[in-house]
Amino acid sequence: MTSGPKDLTPRAAWHRYLDSRRTELTEETASTYHYRLKLFGEWCEENGIETVDELNGWLLDQYESYRSGQGVAATTLHNEMETLKTFIEYLERIEAVEDGLAERVSVPHVPSDQRSRETKLSTEQALELIRYYRSDGTLYGSKRHALLETAWHTGARLGGLRALDLRDYDRDEQTIEFVHRPESNTVLKNKREGERVVALNERVCETISTFIQTNRHDKHDEHGRQPLFSSLQGRPKPGTLRVWMYRATFPCIATECPHGYDRETCEFRSHSKASQCPSSRAPHHVRTGSITWHCDRGVPREVTAERVNASQDVIDEYYDKSEERDRMEKRRRPHLNKLNIE
Template sequence: MSDAGHRGSVPYDPAPLPVEEAVEMYLNRRRSDSDTTVGTVETHLKRLNYLIEFCELEDIENICDLRGHHLERYREWRRTEATTKVESLAAKTIAEHMKTIRVFLRSMEQMEYVYPGMADRVHVPGLSDEDEVNEDILEYDRAQNILSYIAKSEPWTADHSVWELFVRNGVRLCTARAPDIEDYHSEADVPYIELHHRPDTDTRLKNGTDSERKVFLEEQTAKVLDRYIEHNHPKETDKHGRMPLIGTVHGRPNKSTIRGMVYKWTRPCHLNKPCPHGKTPDNCEAASSRETPSACPSMRSPHPIRKGYVTHLAEEGVPPRIVGDRVDADPEVLKKHYDQSDDEAKMRVRQELIEHALDDADEENWY
């Protein structure tokens, strides 16, 4: 049987297109889609760069030369060989990578650069409940200890302010980056940040306008922000003429800059603590660069801090709906992906809530 594809009953051969050009064409198509974020394009670029590398190794010049057996080999190569920091990729990670390959090939099918049905030949591994839940978390106590260290060594700085927002308020990275100084209301009875989704000026919120809300700040966080703005804020506007709440000498920080503020402080050696992995700053790649998070097993990104905060609230007995409103997340999502409390801790919370409710009922003579 011929490899030639069919459009209805008319056979056709896909037009030859170099793999690298095919990837760029796909990314340009995504960039022109108003529903596609810059972050999504960057993520797809990183993943598809592995496909380009694989095709070079396999001597596949044009995307139309890709076959099902190549896709099978690519998945295993990406999982076990195209890794430098771990022995093999986690099931969830490889599944996400293969989903990107499938979406990419679907686009190539539409433009008739691959044979019909190629996207359907991409196998996306199924995930168990355990695979779907990322256990990576920065425990609340550890996060508080790091924050205390920063407060002593670099008080009232951008790093100090960012850590306050992450540790005491559980915000997302985009939430820490998006607000302007004028969105911060320190003189209110309860200090708060007013969040706005502004996609036309490069400050999107995770859930668009649904993420717009007022986030109250703990007194300590407001104090840090006030002193940061007064003493250390560079007072430089971004390219859109807005003054960011967290600033740099170039204006608004990019996401990698904020990640770097977290990476460096989660390295034990940066806190003058012994390395739990048997290394010294002189022989450790991660000690000299905050841009290589996976090089240090102890290093964490902002998201695990958020998970630690949510788990802390859950262990303190804060109802899921209140936590969800606070951190802009669905209670069911919180339960599955964020709350890392063990069963005994959850039982104690339920016990305390019920006993507290019964005590209140007894005092009010409700029964």
């Protein structure tokens, strides 16, 4: 007898849900949803939940408490539970769970002004990591080093980093180019409007060139293109690139663990648990920190906007995480000479 929707495992159910939405989601968004639901699916498996029919309000509340107890940011928890609620609504529609279960998913309220203050890779942590990578003979020019330094210097999105080909990097001109190539399955979020050439400084070029010469996998993707950040299989999936960034931003690479874990035995250092390290950061967090750094260093807003492909208004609202005192200083300092009374 053919099994019905109630017999779906959480893992099979979340894959089925994402497959049903492939035509309406960008690959980057689908990857984000996959990651959030993967966390839920793994929690179900660890807690002996074999089919979605077993889900109830108590279990959903337990999951929220579990994620909250891991110290995730309020915005992160809000987004994860919102995605979970949409997933449960899908399960209701296919009659895999009881009607009304989605209403029992608690989505923590986060004021809109706080949502814009999402977790970022701090400038202090980023520069400490990059300096360590540059000084360490073993890690210099590694995949993690090159990925972090490129992302921090350009403020690029995950999709933009994944879309880069070897040919998009020009050592002589010291540039890297982001190109929208939908015909071969690498799209930029803003499509043609997202295309741009970004200037690099000499030290970043040295890092990328060393990576290409010593550590890059010489692979082609299924379209015959050569990804800049390649895996043994070719062009990495968005989720793979995300894990690489989590691993690239482990604080214990450069310092002692700030959370008291032993580096040799810490479970977060494994591929599957990297995202659970309280101090590791996803590509979006690196982008947020990078744009803040650009602003703090006095790079004009219009220049930053062009480099990172975001409007000036969006940068102000969502990405520039400067403290209000710093914002005041940036506003008033250029005008102080106008106030001289001599």
